[in-house]
Structure formats: structure tokens, C-alpha cells
Amino acid sequence: MKRLLASLLVALAVLPAPSFAEEIILRVHHFLPTNSTAHAKILGPWCDKLAKDSGGRLKCQIYPSMQLGGTPGQLYDQARDGVADVIWTLLGYTAGRFPLIEVFELPFMMTTAEATSRAVWDYAQTYAAAEFKDVKPLAFHVHEPGYFFLAKRPVTQLADLKGLKLRAPTRITNKMLAALGAIPVGMPVPQVTESLSKGVIDGALLPYEVVPSIKVHEVTRFASETDPKVPGLYTSVFMVAMNKAKYESLPADLKKIVDANSGIGLSATAGRLYDEAAPVSRKLVQERGNQINVIPAAELEKWKQATDRLDDEWVADVGKRGHNGKALLDAAREAIARHSRK
Structure with a gap:
């Protein structure tokens, strides 16, 4: 009996240890309070979807109102440098840094936030990718008319x-x-x-x-x-961006989950949520x-x-920076018009 027990112990000792999937927590940073659309309806549900699709392996800790420190204008660099894993920011807070994407902020350009957000994503992939080479873009969107x-x-x-x-x-x-x-x-x-x-x-x-x-x-x-x-x-252009090293460190299946929940789909959803929030907020202004x-x-x-x-x-x-500004302006207008027809 003692020999049998000893043999079992030896056998158990050489068996591989059970593997448990590592839980990855993304630090998500932005500048608005928790009752904002960005927090409650965009970032929160996005994080919930990552957790659901990954079986709980990929989760978020959201830090609103600049709780990780810094100023709103520093959020992009926080994503680049790894201070945060994911950020949501207004790109215009760093004046002149992203000139090609600024075309969507010109007067009397936008239609709805949803259509214009789709247009910004398309345009960014084709014409402005170099401006965002230091991060992993997850979404671009705009707010409803200001x-x-x-x-x-x-x-x-x-x-x-x-x-x-x-x-x-x-x-x-x-x-x-x-x-x-x-x-x-x-x-x-x-x-x-x-x-x-x-x-x-x-x-x-x-x-x-x-x-x-x-x-x-x-x-x-x-x-x-x-x-x-x-x-x-x-309007103003917002961006959801991820630290490139953090994205690259994810297992292949988790990268696919991030990709499936980002891009033009997330961009359009964010824009639509701003469109939907506007009449609700307007009613509060009236009621006051x-x-x-x-x-x-x-x-x-x-x-x-x-x-x-x-x-x-x-x-x-932008012409002084080596770009065909007229062609870019026309491309932005065409993208807005195309997505506005859908």
C-alpha cells in the first residue's frame, strides 16, 4: 500500500500544473466625469463587451476625470508612453499636432455625429494614419453639432x-x-x-x-x-487609442476581440450615442x-x-507640410456625404 501511495505521489509530481488563463486589466483614462456619455455609454459598455467576449480574461479599470494625473491635452502621450493602456481624448486639445484630422472641425462640414464619425474613421485610415503611428487607433468620432x-x-x-x-x-x-x-x-x-x-x-x-x-x-x-x-x-474629433506595446503583448485571440469591438463600428456607435444624447440634454436645458x-x-x-x-x-x-490640402478637403467632404446617404 505504501509503495502504491508513493507511486501515485511521484506520478502527480510529474504531471503538468493546471493552467489558468491570465486576467489582463486595461487601464482606461479620460477627462470627463462618470455621468458623461463617453464614460457611461461608450467606454463602459466597450469594456463590458471585451470582458464578455474574452470570458473574463480581458477587463478594464476606468479612470475618469484625469484620475491618473496629467491634463486632458496629455492623454494621447499617456497612451503612447504607457501611462495608460487606453485613452479617450479630444485631439484638438493638442493644437496643431494632428493637422490632417482637423479638416473635420472646419465650419459647416459635419452632418450627423454618426455619419461624420464613420467618415473620420475612413479618412484617418486612408490619409492620416501617419499622424497616429505611435498608438493603436481604436476609434475616431465626433460629437453632434455644437x-x-x-x-x-x-x-x-x-x-x-x-x-x-x-x-x-x-x-x-x-x-x-x-x-x-x-x-x-x-x-x-x-x-x-x-x-x-x-x-x-x-x-x-x-x-x-x-x-x-x-x-x-x-x-x-x-x-x-x-x-x-x-x-x-x-464639431470636434475624439479618439480612442491604445498603447501599441500593450496591444502587441496580448495573445492573438484577445487581439482579435479588441479588433472586433473597435474600428468603424465603435466609431459609428460613439457618434450615434452623441446624436441620441443631444435631445435628452436639450430637454434638461429647457426644463431649467x-x-x-x-x-x-x-x-x-x-x-x-x-x-x-x-x-x-x-x-x-497642410500644403506647407507636404500634403495636397485641396484633395484632402474634398476627400473629407466626400466621405461625409457618402456616409450621410446611408
């Missing part, structure tokens, strides 16, 4: 903008506001509410979607929209008693004339 949110008076015509100190998110929107006669003040969205409450700015360019999460409707009294029959006054007005299409023709030169300036700027 409007004016103002503390003291509405904007009804071009002349109303003269001398107003207005927040803008990117260098393109700063140029647009200047062309329209306003005084542009560049700042990331987390600073907007405090700046409004202290009178540092008179108003802000924002999409409706973000207004409730940062409580802008509580420190403004007016929302001035543009006629929905006209292409959006402006804030005044909403719509700037008519005929008036906006004057705005187009005032900002037309921004297209030419962008073409010239």
Missing part, C-alpha cells in the same frame, strides 16, 4: 458675437470665432463651468450632450442653436427655464461667408 451657451444674452445674428469672450475647444474653432467677431478663449471642457460662473468667459461653444454632465445649464441662461437644415457650425433660439439658415449664409477663408487657410497650412 452650439452657443451664454450667460447674459443670446446670439441671434452675426453682430451679436462681436466682443463676446467665448470658449472654444480647438485651434480651428478659435479661428472660427475670431472670424465671426468674437474673442476666442481656448480651454478644455472641464474648465468651462467655473470660467462661466466667475465671468471669465461670456459663453461657450459646446455640444448639448456634455452640458448636463458639467452643469453648464446651471450657469448660463441662453442656448443659441443653428438651423438643423444647415451643416453643423462645428433657459431660453433657446435658432439662428436661421438665411442668417447663417453670412456666417459662411465670414468663415470661408478658414478652408483656404487649412489647405495652405
Whole structure:
């Protein structure tokens, strides 16, 4: 009996140890609070899908509101350098760093956020891949058309903008506001509410979607929209990016799961969620008693004339960098038109 027991112990000792799949946790970093669309409806569900499809082998820890440190403008570099594994950021917070993708922020370019987001993904793969070579792009998307949110008076015509100190998110929107006669003040969205409450700015360019999460409707009294029959006054380009080394370190089957849940599908979903969030946020603005007005299409023709030169300036700027700016502008417009027809 003792010999039998000893033999069994020896046999067990040489058997391979049971293998347990390693659980991989992705650190996901962004600049908005947990009640934002980006956190609650884009990044959270995306992480849940990774966990489900991987059988729990690939999970996320999401850090909202810059909890890993740094500023919103540093998020792209955090993904590049491995401070975070995945980031969601607004590319225009690093002014001039991604000039080719800025074409989608030119005035009166966008249609819906979903269609324009599909267009941005397609364009980025074909024309702007070199701008993002240091990271693994997972999605590009835009928000729904942005409007004016103002503390003291509405904007009804071009002349109303003269001398107003207005927040803008990117260098393109700063140029647009200047062309329209306003005084542009560049700042990331987390600073907007405090700046409004202290009178540092008179108003802000924002999409409706973000207004409730940062409580802008509580420190403004007016929302001035543009006629929905006209292409959006402006939008901003966001990116979901992954650290390249982290992606390459994943087993092949987990890479496939990341890829299957990213790309044009994630881009379009993010855009659609912004489109859907806008009327919900608008209702909250109305319920607070804030005044909403719509700037008519005929008036906006004057705005187009005032900002037309921004297209030419962008073409010239990227031309100096060795690109055919006119062809890129045409390609962006064609992509938006194509996806808007679907």
C-alpha cells in the first residue's frame, strides 16, 4: 500500500500544473466625469463587451476625470508612453499636432455625429494614419453639432458675437470665432463651468450632450442653436487609442476581440450615442427655464461667408507640410456625404 501511495505521489509530481488563463486589466483614462456619455455609454459598455467576449480574461479599470494625473491635452502621450493602456481624448486639445484630422472641425462640414464619425474613421485610415503611428487607433468620432451657451444674452445674428469672450475647444474653432467677431478663449471642457460662473468667459461653444454632465445649464441662461437644415457650425474629433506595446503583448485571440469591438463600428456607435444624447440634454436645458433660439439658415449664409477663408487657410497650412490640402478637403467632404446617404 505504501509503495502504491508513493507511486501515485511521484506520478502527480510529474504531471503538468493546471493552467489558468491570465486576467489582463486595461487601464482606461479620460477627462470627463462618470455621468458623461463617453464614460457611461461608450467606454463602459466597450469594456463590458471585451470582458464578455474574452470570458473574463480581458477587463478594464476606468479612470475618469484625469484620475491618473496629467491634463486632458496629455492623454494621447499617456497612451503612447504607457501611462495608460487606453485613452479617450479630444485631439484638438493638442493644437496643431494632428493637422490632417482637423479638416473635420472646419465650419459647416459635419452632418450627423454618426455619419461624420464613420467618415473620420475612413479618412484617418486612408490619409492620416501617419499622424497616429505611435498608438493603436481604436476609434475616431465626433460629437453632434455644437452650439452657443451664454450667460447674459443670446446670439441671434452675426453682430451679436462681436466682443463676446467665448470658449472654444480647438485651434480651428478659435479661428472660427475670431472670424465671426468674437474673442476666442481656448480651454478644455472641464474648465468651462467655473470660467462661466466667475465671468471669465461670456459663453461657450459646446455640444448639448456634455452640458448636463458639467452643469453648464446651471450657469448660463441662453442656448443659441443653428438651423438643423444647415451643416453643423462645428464639431470636434475624439479618439480612442491604445498603447501599441500593450496591444502587441496580448495573445492573438484577445487581439482579435479588441479588433472586433473597435474600428468603424465603435466609431459609428460613439457618434450615434452623441446624436441620441443631444435631445435628452436639450430637454434638461429647457426644463431649467433657459431660453433657446435658432439662428436661421438665411442668417447663417453670412456666417459662411465670414468663415470661408478658414478652408483656404487649412489647405495652405497642410500644403506647407507636404500634403495636397485641396484633395484632402474634398476627400473629407466626400466621405461625409457618402456616409450621410446611408
